Every structure is written in C-alpha cells, then in structure tokens.
Amino acid sequence: xxxxxxxxxxxxxxxxxxxxxxxxxxxxxxxxxxxxxxxxxxxxxxxxxxxxxxxxxxxxxxxxxxxxxxxxxxxxxxxxxxxxxxxxxxxxxxxxxxxxxxxxxxxxxxxxxxxxxxxxxxxxxxxxxxxxxxxxxxxxxxxxxxxxxxxxxxxxxxxxxxxxxxxxxxxxxxxxxxxxxxxxxxxxxxxxxxxxxxxxxxxxxxxxxxxxxxxxxxxxxxxxxxxxxxxxxxxxxxxxxxxxxxxxxxxxxxxxxxxxxxxxxxxxxxxxxxxxxxxx
Numbered sequence: 001x002x003x004x005x006x007x008x009x010x011x012x013x014x015x016x017x018x019x020x021x022x023x024x025x026x027x028x029x030x031x032x033x034x035x036x037x038x039x040x041x042x043x044x045x046x047x048x049x050x051x052x053x054x055x056x057x058x059x060x061x062x063x064x065x066x067x068x069x070x071x072x073x074x075x076x077x078x079x080x081x082x083x084x085x086x087x088x089x090x091x092x093x094x095x096x097x098x099x100x101x102x103x104x105x106x107x108x109x110x111x112x113x114x115x116x117x118x119x120x121x122x123x124x125x126x127x128x129x130x131x132x133x134x135x136x137x138x139x140x141x142x143x144x145x146x147x148x149x150x151x152x153x154x155x156x157x158x159x160x161x162x163x164x165x166x167x168x169x170x171x172x173x174x175x176x177x178x179x180x181x182x183x184x185x186x187x188x189x190x191x192x193x194x195x196x197x198x199x200x201x202x203x204x205x206x207x208x209x210x211x212x213x214x215x216x217x218x219x220x221x222x223x224x225x226x227x228x229x230x231x232x233x234x235x236x237x238x239x240x241x242x243x244x245x246x247x248x249x250x251x252x253x254x255x256x257x258x259x260x261x262x263x264x265x266x267x268x269x270x271x272x273x274x275x276x277x278x279x280x
Contacts, residue, residue, distance in 0.1 A: 030142035079107040125217040
C-alpha cells in the first residue's frame, strides 16, 4: 500500500496493535518434536504434491471474493476500500472476474497499489507446490494442536527474490492426516521503499475443507501498522472466499491420484472442516 502524502498534516501518534488471544496459534508455543513415522523431507514432498492438486482443483471452482481494506484512527475507521467479485468462467471456459460491487474508495492516507491487488489474488491465498519448493527455504518448526487438528509447523522464506515477483514469508500449518496446508500466517514480500513507499501488512489465512477433499482458503485477516517514514498507518484487511462450486468442465481433477467426481445435482457435500474459527 502506498502512502498518500497530502494527508499527513496532522500529527501521528504511534500506537500498538491489539493483542492476540492467548490461544492464537500464530503466537502459541510449538512442540519441537519431529514427525512420527515420516521424515520432514517426506512431509514437504507430500504436502507440496497435494498443493499442486489443490491449485489445479481451485482453478476449476467458482467462488465469491469479498475484500475490505480499512484505515483506522484509534478505533475509528477513517477510510475504506471495498470490492465484491465473482470468480467465474465464460462460455468458452475461460476464467473471469466479474465485479459485482465496488463503491468509491474512501481511503485517504494510503492507496491500493497493483502489488496489493496481486497479493489479494495470489499471495494471501498462498500455495506452495512442488514446482515452487525450490524458490523457498522451508524449515521444520515442530508440531502444534490447532483447534481439533494436529499440525506440522514450518517457517517459509524466499531463497532469493526476482525483481517484479511477489513472495510469501512466514509460517504454514500442515494437517498431519491430510498433509495439506490448513493455515498461513506471514506477509507478502518484498516491501518496496525506493521512490514512493509501498508496504504490506502481516496476514493470517484460514482454510476449510471443501467437498470433503481440498483445503481451500475461506478467510484472510490482516491487522497491522505499516511503518512509513512519515509515520505508521493502522491497516485492517478482511478477505472472504465463499460459495465454492465446482465448474462443470472437462478438466480432470485428482485427489491422492484418483479422479474427483462431481457431486450429483441436489446432493449435499460432506460437512466442511476448518482448523480454527477465524476472528470476525
């Protein structure tokens, strides 16, 4: 996000963010015990392969994406960007984004940059596939119970950063049973400080099990202070991904090597699972 210089006439008071709940897994301690019955490298290989399947599967689902980006002065919202989009397919099967609601932005102290839009599309619903593994340093951190799930925890950071490309840096939680990423916490990198500053908040993305198979992102929340040279700006960002429906294309989607069959019309999918009830 870029700072809007004209809005800085008033003095800025440095404030600290609201404390996380004590049971917040992003701050809770992690058991450093190694995986049982499987090596760390095998866990990485397996979840990366599942992520590749997940990425292909999600590219064949329609869903609604609701974005809210707010700036706050104390507890008061003093600017907001909102957009609601339906991610669909056209008559030729090409993926499209149909904007259904986009009121005029009232953000005054920051502006949405192209990198912010790319992060909303790609970095916040972070995917770490076999193809992307060589781009990252992945360090096993231990095990952690997240709500009703036993997870492996990894620290992830880019090995090197190619100019113009966006990366993720932070922590991922991998379900020990499904070996799929169920939660992500970190930030998009790099921050861009040359010329007009372009800074990005820390975020947490929660996934839920959709159709009993894939852990798709359903909720992202950021609540952070962007430390611009002229003073901090409090940012709150919420992204919701809802109404997932598999598109009836000819693309074969697999899960653990088996083709996933589309549920018959009128048949209810299995109950969805999620690692933790996200904050509202």
